[in-house]
Amino acid sequence: MLFAPIALFKYFGFLNQELGRLLSVDGAPLIPGMEFILPVGISFHTFQTAGYLLDVYRGARRAERHLGIYLLFVSFFPQLAAGPIERSTHLLAKLEDFRDPERRRGFAFNADRATSGLRLILWGAFKKLVIADNLALIVNEVYGTPDAYGGVVLLLATYCFAYQIYCDFSGYTDIARGIGRIFGIELLLNFDRPYQATSIREFWQRWHISLTTWFRDYVYIPLGGNRVSTFRWLANVSIVLVLTGI
Numbered sequence: 001m002l003f004a005p006i007a008l009f010k011y012f013g014f015l016n017q018e019l020g021r022l023l024s025v026d027g028a029p030l031i032p033g034m035e036f037i038l039p040v041g042i043s044f045h046t047f048q049t050a051g052y053l054l055d056v057y058r059g060a061r062r063a064e065r066h067l068g069i070y071l072l073f074v075s076f077f078p079q080l081a082a083g084p085i086e087r088s089t090h091l092l093a094k095l096e097d098f099r100d101p102e103r104r105r106g107f108a109f110n111a112d113r114a115t116s117g118l119r120l121i122l123w124g125a126f127k128k129l130v131i132a133d134n135l136a137l138i139v140n141e142v143y144g145t146p147d148a149y150g151g152v153v154l155l156l157a158t159y160c161f162a163y164q165i166y167c168d169f170s171g172y173t174d175i176a177r178g179i180g181r182i183f184g185i186e187l188l189l190n191f192d193r194p195y196q197a198t199s200i201r202e203f204w205q206r207w208h209i210s211l212t213t214w215f216r217d218y219v220y221i222p223l224g225g226n227r228v229s230t231f232r233w234l235a236n237v238s239i240v241l242v243l244t245g246i
Contacts, residue, residue, distance in 0.1 A: 002050050006043060009036050011246075041080030047214060048074055052088040054218055061088055069095050078179035082172035084190035084210035094185055107184040117181035124174025132168035135160045166195065169208070215240050 013035060020029040039045075052073070055061050064070040073092040079085075086092075097103035142149055142157035149157075170191040180187040188210050197203035204212055223236040 002053070003046060005039075006046050009038050009042055012036065041075070044080055044083060044085055045074055047085045047211075048088075048091075051085070051214060051218060052092065055088045061093070064088075064092060064096075066096075066099070069098065076180075076185075078176040079173075079187055082169060082176065083208070084173060084176070084188040085214050086188060086210070090188065091185070110184070113184065114182050117178040120178030120181060121175050122178075124171040124176075124178060126171075127167040127174065128171030132164045132171060135164035135167070139164055162195070166191070211244065215244055219243060 016029045016031055021027045023030060052064075056063050064073070069092070073086070073088065073095055076086070076091065076095075097106060139157050139161045142153060143161070146154060173190040177187045177189075190208060190210050192206040192209065194203050194206035197206050220236055220240045223239065224232060225236065226233050228236070
């Protein structure tokens with residue numbers, strides 16, 4: 001039930017439309033008039049809440065009794081649009097410092113920390129607005145009419161797309177981390193130069209780190225990880241890849 005909002009808001013419209021095309025003569029949606037506006041940050045709300053509940057269930061941390069601190073953890077505004085997905089053992093534990101007058105001083109304004117945060121925000125904005133958005137002009141043009149271009153141009157557009165999606169996503173993350181740093185909260189590193197990886201395994205360890213580690217800790221390892229038979233291990237990997245793709 002926890003993931004029902006994602007299924008409803010993000011995938012119901014797609015399934016409704018596609019089933020309508022398959023089952024109706026005119027291709028109209030299966031259930032007309034059923035359209036939803038996607039809430040901002042619904043994926044990150046859901047993943048953080050699910051991780052928190054699993055941490056409490058496992059005994060990794062105690063249940064948070066302060067409603068305000070819990071709501072701040074679930075809806076910490078810098079990371080709602082594009083992450084990173086935070087853990088209760090990290091962000092929630094940091095937010096609990098508000099309760100202690102001594103530890104609360106760590107959130108006071110710090111010029112060096114603010115300068116570092118602003119640099120990270122500017123770097124993220126540069127990656128998003130200058131690099132990603134300009135590469136998108138090339139990618140959209142070529143991918144929009146692929147038959148009009150030869151193999152070299154299509155290959156170039158594919159390389160442009162690889163850096164577009166990286167600079168777009170990591171740029172948003174850098175902005176979020178920079179804002180958090182100004183407020184005295186260090187958010188998780190989400191991208192660690194993935195295109196410098198020397199293997200596929202290393203690439204996935206560097207790409208969208210908060211999501212891949214979330215599925216590793218809360219899905220892959222509970223399923224048995226690689227400490228099972230070969231068939232079961234392949235099934236575990238496939239399940240994680242399918243869920244990540246969805």
